[in-house]
Amino acid sequence: MAFHTRALLGACAVAALCAPATAETLTIATVNNGDMIRMQGLTQDFTDKTGHTVEWVTLEENVLRQRVTQDIAAKGGQFDIMTIGMYETPIWGKQDWLVALDDLPDSYDTDDILPAMRGGLSVDGTLYAAPFYGESSMIMYRTDLMEKAGLEMPDAPTWEFVADAARKMTDKDNEIYGICLRGKAGWGENMAFLTATGNSFGARWFDEDWKPQFDTPQWKETLSFYIDLLNEAGPPGASTNGFNENLSLFQQGKCGMWIDATVAASFVTNPDDSTVADKVGFALAPDTGLGKRGNWLWAWALAIPAGTQKEAAAKQFIEWATSKEYLDLVASREGWANVPPGTRTSLYENPEYAKIPFAKMTLDSINSADPTNPTVDPVPYIGVQFVAIPEFAGIATQVGQEFSAALAGQQTVDEALAKAQTLTAEEMEAAGY
Amino acid sequence: MARAVTNRRKALNTLIAWSIGLLIFFPILWTILTSFKTEAQAINDPPLFLFFDWTLENYAVVQERSDYMRFLWNSVIIAGGSTVMGIIIAVPAAWSMAFVPSKRTKDILLWMLSTKMLPAVGVLYPIYLLFIELGLLDTRVGLTIVLMLINLPIIVWMLYTYFKEIPGEILEAARMDGAALKEEILYILTPMAVPGIASTLLLNIILAWNEAFWTLNLTAAKAAPLTAFIASYSSPEGLFYAKLSAASTMAIAPILILGWFSQKQLVRGLTFGAVK
Numbered sequence: 001m002a003f004h005t006r007a008l009l010g011a012c013a014v015a016a017l018c019a020p021a022t023a024e025t026l027t028i029a030t031v032n033n034g035d036m037i038r039m040q041g042l043t044q045d046f047t048d049k050t051g052h053t054v055e056w057v058t059l060e061e062n063v064l065r066q067r068v069t070q071d072i073a074a075k076g077g078q079f080d081i082m083t084i085g086m087y088e089t090p091i092w093g094k095q096d097w098l099v100a101l102d103d104l105p106d107s108y109d110t111d112d113i114l115p116a117m118r119g120g121l122s123v124d125g126t127l128y129a130a131p132f133y134g135e136s137s138m139i140m141y142r143t144d145l146m147e148k149a150g151l152e153m154p155d156a157p158t159w160e161f162v163a164d165a166a167r168k169m170t171d172k173d174n175e176i177y178g179i180c181l182r183g184k185a186g187w188g189e190n191m192a193f194l195t196a197t198g199n200s201f202g203a204r205w206f207d208e209d210w211k212p213q214f215d216t217p218q219w220k221e222t223l224s225f226y227i228d229l230l231n232e233a234g235p236p237g238a239s240t241n242g243f244n245e246n247l248s249l250f251q252q253g254k255c256g257m258w259i260d261a262t263v264a265a266s267f268v269t270n271p272d273d274s275t276v277a278d279k280v281g282f283a284l285a286p287d288t289g290l291g292k293r294g295n296w297l298w299a300w301a302l303a304i305p306a307g308t309q310k311e312a313a314a315k316q317f318i319e320w321a322t323s324k325e326y327l328d329l330v331a332s333r334e335g336w337a338n339v340p341p342g343t344r345t346s347l348y349e350n351p352e353y354a355k356i357p358f359a360k361m362t363l364d365s366i367n368s369a370d371p372t373n374p375t376v377d378p379v380p381y382i383g384v385q386f387v388a389i390p391e392f393a394g395i396a397t398q399v400g401q402e403f404s405a406a407l408a409g410q411q412t413v414d415e416a417l418a419k420a421q422t423l424t425a426e427e428m429e430a431a432g433y
Numbered sequence: 434m435a436r437a438v439t440n441r442r443k444a445l446n447t448l449i450a451w452s453i454g455l456l457i458f459f460p461i462l463w464t465i466l467t468s469f470k471t472e473a474q475a476i477n478d479p480p481l482f483l484f485f486d487w488t489l490e491n492y493a494v495v496q497e498r499s500d501y502m503r504f505l506w507n508s509v510i511i512a513g514g515s516t517v518m519g520i521i522i523a524v525p526a527a528w529s530m531a532f533v534p535s536k537r538t539k540d541i542l543l544w545m546l547s548t549k550m551l552p553a554v555g556v557l558y559p560i561y562l563l564f565i566e567l568g569l570l571d572t573r574v575g576l577t578i579v580l581m582l583i584n585l586p587i588i589v590w591m592l593y594t595y596f597k598e599i600p601g602e603i604l605e606a607a608r609m610d611g612a613a614l615k616e617e618i619l620y621i622l623t624p625m626a627v628p629g630i631a632s633t634l635l636l637n638i639i640l641a642w643n644e645a646f647w648t649l650n651l652t653a654a655k656a657a658p659l660t661a662f663i664a665s666y667s668s669p670e671g672l673f674y675a676k677l678s679a680a681s682t683m684a685i686a687p688i689l690i691l692g693w694f695s696q697k698q699l700v701r702g703l704t705f706g707a708v709k
Contacts, residue, residue, distance in 0.1 A: 027654050032668040037498065055654035058665035063649060070650070074558070076565050078653040188669075243670050248476045251672075263670060273473050273672070 023051040024313040029068055030083040031300065032058050034266075035133045035340040038330060039321060045329060046320045052313045061188075072097050072305050079305060080314045084129060086120040086299050086371070090388045093128035099304040099311055101127045101318065108319050112344050114363075117299050120371045120382070129301035130322040133263075134342025136365035137196065137295045139283040140250065140268055141257040142276060145169045145176065149256075159200065159225065159286040159294070162257065166233035169256030178233035180255035181226070184242035185404035187396035192296055192385040193259070194403060195396075198222045199375040200287045200294035205387050205424075208380050210433040214399075214421040223413050227406060239408040251275060259285055261298070262365055265358035266337060282361040284368065290376045296385035297369035299342070342366050391431045395424050461685070467678035468492070475675040491679035499662060501683060508658035508687075510573050511648070512641035515580035516634055519588045522581075524630070527592035528618055532601055542593065545586040553583075553646045564651060571653040579651065580641045587640070588633055595629030596622065631698050635691070642688045659684035 030036045036058070043054045057079070059067060068082045072092065084092070092098050104110055110118075110127065117131045139157070146153055149168040154161070166178030182193040195205065203218035213219065230238045233256075235249055243260060247267055250258045251274040258264070271277040285295035302321060304314045320326060327347055330339045336353050341362055347353050348363045374384045381387040386396070399420040406416035455462075467475050469487045477485075495501070530538050560579065561570075569575030599622065607621045623630065645660040652661060666673060666680040692699070 029653070032665055032673070033670050040498070057653045057657070057661075059649070059661075060664050060667035061669045063664060067650065070557070070561060074561050074565060076561065076570055078570055244668075244672055247672055251473075251476070252478055261670065267671065272471075275473075 023053070024080075024310045025053045025055060026080045026310060026313055026317055027055045027057060027078065028081040028083070028302075028317070029057045029059065029064060029079045031061050031064055033263075033300075034338075036083065036300070038334065038338060038340075039132070042326075042329060042333070046317060049320065050313070050316050052316065054317070068305075075307055077305070077307060077309075080308045080310045081317060082303050082305060083132070083300055084303050085301070086297065087383065087386045087388060087393070089121045089129045089301060089303065090123050090382055091390055092303070093123040093126070097306055098128045099306055099308070099314075101130055101304075101315070104130075104315070104319060108323060109346075112324065112346050114343060114345055114366060116297055116366050116369060116371065117343055120297060121299060121301050129299075129303035130318050131299040131301045131343040132322055133340035134297075134299040134366060135262045136297055136342070136362065136369055137193075137260055137285055138262050138265075138361055138365045139257055139259050139285060140265060141165075141281050141283065142169070142253075142255070142279050143281045144279045145256045146281070153281055153283050156284045156293075157286050159288050162259075162286045163225070163229050163233075166229060166257060170233045175254050176256065177235040177249075177254060178256040179229060180235055180241065180246040180249050180258045181230060181238065182242055182246065182260065183230065183234075183239040183404055183407050184245070185397065185400040186242070187386065187393045187400060189242050189400065190404055190407075191396040191400040194222065194226065194400075196285070196296040196385040197226060197294040199292045199384065200285070200290065201225070202288075202290050202292075202376040204375045204377055204379050206380060206428075208378055210380055210428060212421050212424040212428065214417045214424065219417055220413060223403060223406065223417060227413060230407060239404045259294070262341070262358065262362040265362070269357065282358050284361065284365060292374070292376055293368050295365045295369055297366060297371055298385070389431075391427055395427045398423050398427075461689075464678045464681050464685075467675055468682045470675050472672055472675045475678070476672055491675045492683070494676055495666070495679045495683065499665065499680075501662065504657060504659045504662040504684075505687065507573060507656055508642055508660075508684075511576050511580060511656070511658050512638050514573070514577040515584065515641045516588075516637040518577065518581045519585050519637060520592075520630065520634060523585060523588040523592050523633075524623065525618060526589050527596050528622060530589075530593050531596035531599075532604060542590065545589060549586055557650060561650070570651060571655050571657075573656045576648060576651055576656055576658075579647050580644055583644070583647070584637050584640055588637055591633045591636070592626070592629065595626050595633075598629075599625050628698065628701050631695075632701070635695055635699050639688055639692065 030040075040056050040058075047053050064083065065088070068079065068084065069088075070076070071078050072082070089098070093100075113131060114134065117134045118127060121127060121129045121131060139153070139162070141153055146165065146169070149165060151165050151168065153165070162179070168178070170176065170178040182190045184190055198204070198219060201218050201222040203216065203222050204213050207213055235241065235254065241249075243264070246255065246258055246260060247264060249255050250264075250268055253276045258268075265280075265282060268274050268280050269277050274280075285293045287293045302318045304311060304318070308314055322343065324344060324346055327339050327344065331352070336350075337356050339347065339353065341347070341359070348359065353359055369384045371382050371384050381389060383392075386392055402411070402416040402419045402423075405411050406413055466482070468491055469489070470481065470485055471488060471490070474481055474485045530542065564570045564575055567575070569578075603625070604617055604621055607617050612621065643660070645664070648658050648660045649664060652658070663677070663680050663684050666677040668677075
């Protein structure tokens with residue numbers, strides 16, 4: 001009897017050791033864009049390797065942001081992995097809402113992540129979200145229209161050159177506008193562009209004492225320049241144009257230049273969708289000679305909310321989706337042009353990837369943005385086209401509405417800046433700054 | 434002569450009615466047309482109306498990417514369940530308000546309606562916390578209850594209006610013949626109010642089917658209905674209008690077909706008692 005009991009216990013122990021770890025079902029919240037959709041299509045590879053399955057919750061960007069914020073703040077536990085951006089990561093990491101990704105295996109090679117991306121997704125040197133794809137902004141321009149205007153686009157142009165070229169390329173009778181820029185109000189819309197542009201003019205959101213700076217000449221110069229340029233060389237109704245509206249205009253051949261996210265490069269050079277696919281050139285975002293360019297830095301990253309019951313499986317997924325092997329997997333199935341850009345140094349050292357026309361310009365743009373030192377003068381915040389504090393989204397959306405109204409001609413530049421200064425000061429005071 | 438004028442007026446009225454109808458329907462028609470275009474055709478300038486290369490590619494992509502049937506099934510259960518549950522609660526409530534009103538009946542009716550005056554987002558956080566406590570997040574039961582509660586004031590109000598049109602004497606006669614309360618409501622009142630109940634049912638199914646605030650906020654992967662299915666195709670970075678249109682068409686098709694087949698019932702119910 002004793003022998004039987006021992007044998008049974010022994011068998012149980014062996015069975016327990018040999019049994020595979022429990023297969024989990026992970027719920028992942030994400031946005032609907034090309035790279036994320038591609039990842040959903042390749043999930044079977046992850047399931048084959050780990051046994052875990054994945055359920056996707058795909059939402060529109062603003063809805064996703066609201067849903068994950070609400071869920072993480074209320075500890076709803078609906079998601080095991082969340083797709084979040086560079087704005088949320090430092091704020092949530094600091095509040096211990098996210099699981100630190102400081103124990104990833106050596107094979108993952110954390111040091112291979114581009115320094116700008118790693119810096120923007122870390123708090124005090126600890127990584128809280130792994131970048132799935134990264135982007136900056138740059139100039140996309142029509143090579144044929146530039147040539148027709150008798151100009152040659154330098155790799156690193158100034159705003160003066162861009163404004164001059166935009167005016168010369170404009171042919172309103174034929175619905176060709178020299179420059180298309182974001183005008184739609186929103187912290188991630190016109191304010192992303194204008195905050196980054198402001199950096200190149202030496203403007204900043206706050207001084208080192210958190211005092212709003214919209215009453216400075218740098219902001220006046222930034223906003224006046226932007227509005228004058230769009231009024232003279234921009235498309236009609238520019239104050240309602242966001243990324244998609246400008247993409248549509250550019251693809252139909254109506255924009256001479258477009259300064260926006262580097263991810264747009266793959267859209268405008270795709271002959272299936274773009275009528276100007278073979279006539280697009282790229283250049284760094286402009287500067288004014290002050291040492292800072294008007295480009296931003298952004299990453300969509302994968303993070304694990306603190307409190308998930310499936311932390312180990314969630315980490316395995318993040319390792320898989322943001323690994324070098326994943327980039328190879330996408331390349332083998334869909335070609336190098338479809339690999340998620342802007343995350344790993346090794347990708348840009350790959351000679352195959354270097355053949356992609358916009359690869360170098362994307363890397364140079366990302367490398368030239370510094371989230372910890374975004375503008376000419378020192379600032380107390382982190383973020384290139386945003387300020388990584390919880391109050392920013394609300395304040396910047398209101399400021400964006402004032403600037404959009406100024407572009408639409410409903411108020412002057414001075415009025416818009418005065419209102420922006422007042423409302424920002426009030427909100428910051430209420431927030432205890 | 435008089436007849437000719439009448440005919441002309443009839444023709445004019447028909448023309449006006451069709452024009453208004455088409456104007457209201459146009460956005461839906463445009464969505465359906467766009468779903469058969471390529472992404473490049475969808476943003477073409479000038480817009481293409483009928484003469485383009487029709488393609489089913491978007492439907493194939495949507496079908497491949499999403500489990501449409503799961504979203505559809507969730508929509509059917511949530512919209513149908515909340516409406517039926519609402520009717521079961523509202524019929525007795527409306528009966529008592531219509532036939533045995535108290536001094537406070539009018540106040541209660543107004544109070545019920547006042548719950549619709551608060552923006553939904555105002556109670557999002559308390560309801561979200563309650564759902565976490567009760568384990569109802571991302572469940573069809575939770576969503577069915579919330580949608581039922583949201584639509585209950587409308588259901589009660591509509592039924593109350595219909596019941597008011599039914600002469601109380603008929604119910605009185607039934608009572609004199611020995612009918613109990615249950616029989617009175619089930620066998621006398623309900624059959625007479627069928628057009629009203631049917632239109633209430635249909636209208637509430639449509640409202641629950643299209644409800645996009647709570648269905649997006651209280652679901653994740655398991656209980657998400659067709660509103661979440663549409664939302665998953667909206668993209669701020671990338672022009673996927675044709676695919677979004679295909680997803681929208683697939684989401685509205687069932688309710689559009691239901692509305693089409695039941696339009697007589699719906700119109701009869703909505704105009705019930707309007708002309709005496």
